[in-house]
Amino acid sequence: MTHATSAPAEQFPRLSSTRRKLANGWNRIGEQTRFYFLTLGSIPDAVIHYRTEILRLIAQMGLGTGALATIGGTVVIVGFMTMSTGAVVAAQGFTQFQSVGVEAFTGFASAFFIPRLIVPGTAQVTLTATVGAGATAQMGAMRINEEVDALEVIGIRSVAYLAATRVIAGTIVVIPLYAIALIMGFMAARVGTTWIYGQASGVYDHYFDTFLNTKDLAWSFFQTIAMIVVVMLVSTYYGYTASGGPAGVGEAVGRAVRASMVVGAFVLVAVTLAVYGQSGNFHLAG
Numbered sequence: 001m002t003h004a005t006s007a008p009a010e011q012f013p014r015l016s017s018t019r020r021k022l023a024n025g026w027n028r029i030g031e032q033t034r035f036y037f038l039t040l041g042s043i044p045d046a047v048i049h050y051r052t053e054i055l056r057l058i059a060q061m062g063l064g065t066g067a068l069a070t071i072g073g074t075v076v077i078v079g080f081m082t083m084s085t086g087a088v089v090a091a092q093g094f095t096q097f098q099s100v101g102v103e104a105f106t107g108f109a110s111a112f113f114i115p116r117l118i119v120p121g122t123a124q125v126t127l128t129a130t131v132g133a134g135a136t137a138q139m140g141a142m143r144i145n146e147e148v149d150a151l152e153v154i155g156i157r158s159v160a161y162l163a164a165t166r167v168i169a170g171t172i173v174v175i176p177l178y179a180i181a182l183i184m185g186f187m188a189a190r191v192g193t194t195w196i197y198g199q200a201s202g203v204y205d206h207y208f209d210t211f212l213n214t215k216d217l218a219w220s221f222f223q224t225i226a227m228i229v230v231v232m233l234v235s236t237y238y239g240y241t242a243s244g245g246p247a248g249v250g251e252a253v254g255r256a257v258r259a260s261m262v263v264g265a266f267v268l269v270a271v272t273l274a275v276y277g278q279s280g281n282f283h284l285a286g
Contacts (some may be wrong), residue, residue: 139239
């Protein structure tokens with residue numbers, strides 16, 4: 001007569017569970033880091049072998065597809081969002097400065113805060129919700145349909161073809177998009193201050209030209225490029241590793257958007273502190 005033997009119970013089940021969770025978390029961080037370095041290392045390969053795919057992705061990210069393309073694509077979305085924030089600068093800046101009798105400084109607020117914080121933050125949220133989420137959804141759908149495995153079978157390096165090309169395309173697309181975003185933000189602030197609140201355009205232009213620094217514009221572009229690289233890396237990772245069928249694609253998009261928002265905000269704060277932490281590059285005399 002044989003007796004069934006059972007596995008001995010763990011002595012400290014809660015401690016073991018916590019240890020496993022920590023180990024899994026570190027493993028996920030390691031997997032993500034490996035994917036990020038592999039993607040960045042595959043960029044030269046993508047430029048050499050997959051130029052056609054890069055051009056296709058540039059057109060798709062800039063103009064969008066389907067209903068998004070009908071209204072003008074990502075260009076219109078980014079322009080509208082930054083125009084809204086520029087209008088908020090005009091409304092809040094003029095009314096708050098007017099309460100202390102220095103409403104002429106509205107031009108200063110526009111030139112000082114829009115390129116440093118407002119437009120970079122707005123562009124990061126907008127690009128995450130459009131370009132980043134779209135990349136995650138596309139790659140997630142390819143993963144669950146086994147198209148990624150099919151690429152590997154026919155000899156195409158999937159990371160270079162899918163992830164590296166999207167990082168390159170996103171970095172290229174963001175430059176003209178961000179230029180449009182800055183122009184729309186500045187225009188909205190000026191129109192709101194001079195047309196709606198009635199400030200003399202000469203007064204606004206004087207303070208705007210005095211405090212607008214070309215170095216701020218250059219660092220603003222650098223901030224946005226750094227953010228879009230991080231956003232595309234995070235978005236492509238979650239799309240590349242999606243699992244669980246169609247529902248898993250939705251979960252991957254949600255995780256990618258949340259992670260991109262957090263990491264993008266961290267990049268914005270880090271670059272801002274690195275550039276303006278010791279010296280704010282602020283000169284009252286212009």
